[in-house]
Amino acid sequence: MIRERLFRTIFAGLLTGLVAALLMTLVMALLRYSLGFASTFEMFGDRFAxxxxxxxxxxxxxxxxxxxxMKGLGVGSVIAGQIIVGCTGGALYALVVERDPARRRAPGITRRGxxxxxxxxxxxxxxxxxxxxPVLDTNFRGSPPGPASVMTVLALLFSFVVFGLTLVLVYRAITRSESSDEGASAPAGGRLIGRRAFLAGVAGLGFALVSGELFRRLFDRATFSYDGLTYGGPGLQAITPNDQFYVVTKNVVDPLVERSAWRLGVTGLVDDPKTYTFEQIASMPSVEQETTLSCISNPVGGELMSNAMWKGVPLRDLIEASSPREGVVEVVLHAVDGYTDTFSFEKALDPTTLVAYEMNGEPLPDRHGYPARILVPGLFGEKNVKWVTRIELVDHDAKGFYETQGWGPNFVQPTRSRFDAPDFARPLRAGQTVGLLGIAYGGDRGVSKVEVSTDDGRSWREARIDHQGSKLAWSVWSHDWRPEGPGEYRLVVRATDGEGELQTSEVRRVGSGMGATGLHKVTARVEA
Incomplete structure (x- = not known):
């Protein structure tokens, strides 16, 4: 009898904890979906990744x-962890209540409980x-860091209070024995516990279904359909269309920022901290520049890079308006999604470093940082922070999201080049002219020359540069090649940057943390 009673008590507690945890998860999903509040399932990943x-x-x-x-596993693990902890909390609560002598005066609820x-x-x-x-200032609708932190704190408190109230009320409901003359709770022997447990289970299932629908809607907005998007191949254009521009994001669901809520602050070691609305930024003297972005995870010959025309305000103008103090070493960039990154104060004052708000003549797309992002020519893509909301000047070597993992310390784009056409998976014909096509990129140093070898680097011929681009952008090159006979040919391309420095042939892999280097080589199969 004692063992059976203990079993029923723990079962009732586990069921109660499950219902409470599912409702709490539903509340968090609802706050995330409707108001953009950061959820624990996202913040835990951002905190520990x-x-x-x-x-x-x-x-x-x-x-x-x-x-x-990896991101999906992280989110699912946090949700599963919440439910497991909730069930455990429910079982402990049931044991506390049932071991309290005062439970006979209050069915299923006691002061100790x-x-x-x-x-x-x-x-x-x-x-x-x-x-x-560190990530409490996350808000996917774009609220400024201060208000965002307060809202996140209150949203978490509300979610946990919902869990606690549900725990108390559901446990009382499923253990209260209406047949007891004394009104005592009866998890072990109450004749109605089975029916009430069933109803609680139905309620939990309902919460799970509603949560599932919210997660489905969030999934429809998830980054899985475009994260890792690449751009290149025979159809390459000098200016990448916005919808084909490469994307890498840490988020499962990217921000949808409301421009009216968004603000850009300049803080830290400044005498006159300022906060700007989008309208104030857009009304300032602006510049347009062609700039290429490339991911630090882009392998040799990879297509995680794209080129666009950007419009924005020099970051230097905003910093100087706030009167920076002596001793500033770096700027720390904060984004609405909790992402942070850094670069040198000297780079921040470079006139080509922009707060950009237009891309190829259009407002920034949501996935590219609407309403404003930082553009830092010559540095890897992770430094070009999207959805930027605060620029903090500091006097020390700070570490951003990926720097903390160990990426770097060098984030300068090396000179690189690649083949984009033809499709080397298909055989070529001997005696027929083949149009070789590709890009070359020298970071913020430009490209002065591109050379192609068709004999694995033993001899080189200079290619045409068809689109020179700005010194901040890639160049598009082409070269006519006529293979004389059948066989396999090893083709190699290399570039010289605008300062006369030849692209390195030294192989450095992505795992180095500083970007891949080496020459792009392809094998062309030629048939008679």
Missing amino acids: PLLPVDLFLRLQGILGGYDQ ILFVALVVGLAWLGTLALLR
């Missing part, structure tokens, strides 16, 4: 099948705030 060393980070991607799979729930909710809330403190 930077702590993964580069080699482990890349190894996990390889094991799981990619970055998207209430104190236990209050303690659990309070500790869970404070513990979560302590763990997630």
